[in-house]
Amino acid sequence: MTKWTALPWLKILAILLLLFLNCWIALKLFPYVGHALGYLLKVLAPFLIAVFIAYLLHPLVEGLHRQGIARLPAIAIIYILFFGTVIYAGIKGTPIFIKELKSFAKQAPELSEMYRDHVNRFYYATSDWPETVHDHFDRLVASLEAGLNRIVRKIVETIQWLFRSAFTILLIPFIVFYLLKDYERIKAWLVRLTPQRWREPARALIRDVDLSLGSYIRGQLLVCCVLGGVAAVGLWLLGIPYAILLGSFIGITDIIPYFGPLLGAVPAVFIAVTVSVKQAIFVVLLIAVLQFLEGNVISPLIVGKSVHIHPIVIMLSLVIGGDVAGVVGMLLSVPVFVTLRVFVRHFWHYYKKKIDNREPSHL
Numbered sequence: 161m162t163k164w165t166a167l168p169w170l171k172i173l174a175i176l177l178l179l180f181l182n183c184w185i186a187l188k189l190f191p192y193v194g195h196a197l198g199y200l201l202k203v204l205a206p207f208l209i210a211v212f213i214a215y216l217l218h219p220l221v222e223g224l225h226r227q228g229i230a231r232l233p234a235i236a237i238i239y240i241l242f243f244g245t246v247i248y249a250g251i252k253g254t255p256i257f258i259k260e261l262k263s264f265a266k267q268a269p270e271l272s273e274m275y276r277d278h279v280n281r282f283y284y285a286t287s288d289w290p291e292t293v294h295d296h297f298d299r300l301v302a303s304l305e306a307g308l309n310r311i312v313r314k315i316v317e318t319i320q321w322l323f324r325s326a327f328t329i330l331l332i333p334f335i336v337f338y339l340l341k342d343y344e345r346i347k348a349w350l351v352r353l354t355p356q357r358w359r360e361p362a363r364a365l366i367r368d369v370d371l372s373l374g375s376y377i378r379g380q381l382l383v384c385c386v387l388g389g390v391a392a393v394g395l396w397l398l399g400i401p402y403a404i405l406l407g408s409f410i411g412i413t414d415i416i417p418y419f420g421p422l423l424g425a426v427p428a429v430f431i432a433v434t435v436s437v438k439q440a441i442f443v444v445l446l447i448a449v450l451q452f453l454e455g456n457v458i459s460p461l462i463v464g465k466s467v468h469i470h471p472i473v474i475m476l477s478l479v480i481g482g483d484v485a486g487v488v489g490m491l492l493s494v495p496v497f498v499t500l501r502v503f504v505r506h507f508w509h510y511y512k513k514k515i516d517n518r519e520p521s522h523l
Contacts, residue, residue, distance in 0.1 A: 172173055203477055204330065206332050209332055210331075210332045210335035210382070212337050213242075213334050214340050214343070216377070216378055217238050218340060218343055219374070219378070221234045221238050232341070235341060236338045237338070238340075239336070239337060248449075253404065256406070257404055260401075260402045260403075264402050276422040292319075351363070361506065363420045368502050368505075368506065369502045369503075370500055371500055372501075372502055373499060376494075377495060380415060382517065383414065383454065384411045384412065384415055385411060387411050387454055388412070388414070391406070391407040391411065391428075391446070393452055394407075394446045394450070395407055395428060395443070395446070398432075398442050398443065398446065399429065399435070400431060400432050400435065400439065400443060402431060409427055410424035410425070410447070410450075414454065415491050416478065416490045416491060417474050419446065419490065421450075424447070425443075425444070426462030428443050428447065429443055429444060429447075444493065474497075477494060478493050480493065481496070
């Protein structure tokens with residue numbers, strides 16, 4: 161092997177060594193990077209929340225603007241309606257929500273004892289079954305109890321964080337207002353930052369991401385709010401304790417396709433059994449009716465067919481998201497997949513067009 165033919169191999173070896181060294185350094189610095197990212201996320205949290213809210217509200221502002229209303233009055237109308245509703249719901253709903261949460265935390269030991277009685281009755285009725293069945297049932301009950309405790313603890317920590325971060329949260333409405341007011345200027349500034357040859361592809365990419373993802377997110381959030389509210393009213397009419405708490409959980413988990421309704425139904429049925437088996441059956445029927453209405457009436461009307469994904473692909477993305485980041489990963493799996501799909505399509509079309517436009521080589 162000559163000196164010149166060895167050079168490419170040396171270059172490849174050097175690149176591989178540098179990649180290995182970078183990975184090793186990243187692993188060593190991972191704890192510090194994690195702390196730094198956590199601090200950065202905490203600082204940027206109000207801005208990220210404000211950007212998300214402005215993204216949701218901007219089409220409504222544009223809709224009023226197209227109807228002949230000036231931009232600032234259109235922003236003021238949507239702004240007052242949105243934040244007025246949020247503040248009113250917070251003032252009216254938060255005390256009830258906290259009251260139910262405290263009551264649930266106090267009654268958790270009693271609920272656990274009631275379930276232990278049910279478990280003992282189950283053991284007595286199935287005494288001739290193999291012991292491994294009882295062991296699996298024990299582990300299932302223990303995991304359900306641990307899961308409910310984690311959910312309650314997370315909710316309490318979130319509420320505490322909200323009270324501690326009151327000043328930070330107050331910044332969000334102001335940031336949202338300026339983002340909506342200067343939306344076109346911000347968009348023009350981002351376009352100027354983009355290199356000239358990438359501007360048209362970037363515009364097309366952002367437009368397609370917004371068309372395929374924006375309507376899905378807005379519609380799905382509205383569906384979850386409607387479903388959570390109806391579930392809370394239905395549970396209250398059935399006389400189930402903690403109706404608002406359980407209805408909120410049902411609405412939040414409905415963001416997860418297919419698996420979400422099952423996750424949302426577990427705590428409601430779990431609590432309903434403590435009242436009576438009959439109430440638990442009614443709750444199961446209520447959840448089934450809600451899911452039928454959501455899948456056949458509410459979701460088609462509000463969300464429509466904004467995201468055309470085969471159910472198998474959605475399930476695969478949910479499994480991957482759940483394995484990577486748990487419930488949060490499942491919540492984000494579909495939006496992330498939709499965004500990645502648009503990116504892949506655009507880059508594929510871009511490079512295909514680039515290859516097709518090349519002049520044929522002259523032999």
